[in-house]
Amino acid sequence: MLDSKVAVIKIGSNVLTQSNGLPDLDRMAHLVSQIQELISKGKKIVLVSSGAVAFGRQSIPLPEKLNPVFKKQIWASTGQIKLINQYQELFGKLNQPIAQILVTKEDFRDRKHFLNMKNCVEALLQQGILPIINENDTVTITELMFTDNDELASLTAAMINADTMILLTNVDGIFTGNPSEPSSQLIEKVASSMPEVSSYISATKSSFGRGGMLTKYAMAKKSADLGIQVIIANGKKDGVLSAFADKSLRCTWFEPQKVKHATKKWLAHGAQYYKAEITINEGAKASLTSSVIRSLLPIGITKIEGEFSKGDILLIRDEKGEKIGLGRAEYTSKLAIERLGQKNQKALIHYDYLYLFDHD
């Protein structure tokens, strides 16, 4: 495990909930004091906390037959107040100011929203205020939703250039089988050279969680590829964050790769957020994937599908239709179509805003 200066800590619903569904306020208080201890040691921490639906469900009984979307909206909107009030009370006792940030997927797609959000989080950290982020569950339904808060934590870690992401759940990490089976062993380290460990993970979720261990693994792997060390650990265990600080934590640790440029981190998460698609010819593909730094010029583009504005994310395909990367448009689709296949035109995607899936 490496030292950390800037960390995103994500707390799953199960960590904050007892098996009977009631909020686990003792656990919450214990985690709060450990987070505050890390902050007092000079660490910059952003907290991504689930729990709104769990807190709402516990206090607002709703008819079984009610539309599930309404149920979620009601529990999330009522539960978020309880959740944040509880954090306010607990951190308040330790004189730690907090801020609440509720976000949607759209806020990560739109470059302006993204930068506003990033600036806000950085300003809060600079003032010693702990940002507590959750999904704005009342407006995010179906395709607008993050897979779960592990995805949100991973996007946040990339956004603030965190060196560490800690995913706290109700098991010690990823096991070689069902964690409750005695024969299952904890996988302590995941390196990029290792074969996929996803085959060990079953789709079962803990009773109050949303994404399950598979999204945790996918997000952890992606973040580690971007240069962020990731820890999946048991938030139900006493002293979990203190053990992280003194490197004695029992967990699954993802070894970080070379740190990627901030913009490329934003793009790396853009796979689901792209606005339009472009196809490039073999020459352009060879040029982009060579070791020389190159931008994508209109002469190498053969097809544009969909409309886009300057700043939107574009998916790049090769002539066989294979997805090869993502990039940020330097100008509109209208201009790009006019310049398609032409020489001596400004690059549609500048190298600094280009992210290649396999060759980056």
Ligand SMILES: Nc1ncnc2c1ncn2[C@@H]1O[C@H](COP(=O)(O)OP(=O)(O)O)[C@@H](O)[C@H]1O
């Ligand atoms: N191979 C595995 N190793 C560890 N946990 C696993 C594995 N396969 C499935 N799981 C399940 O994943 C659950 C954690 O994911 P999730 O329910 O999303 O938690 P959270 O609410 O903390 O996000 C564990 O409680 C465990 O039951």
Ligand SMILES: N[C@@H](CCC(=O)OP(=O)(O)O)C(=O)O
């Ligand atoms: N935004 C939701 C959390 C959804 C979610 O991802 O939960 P979890 O899998 O426990 O991290 C809430 O606050 O209830």
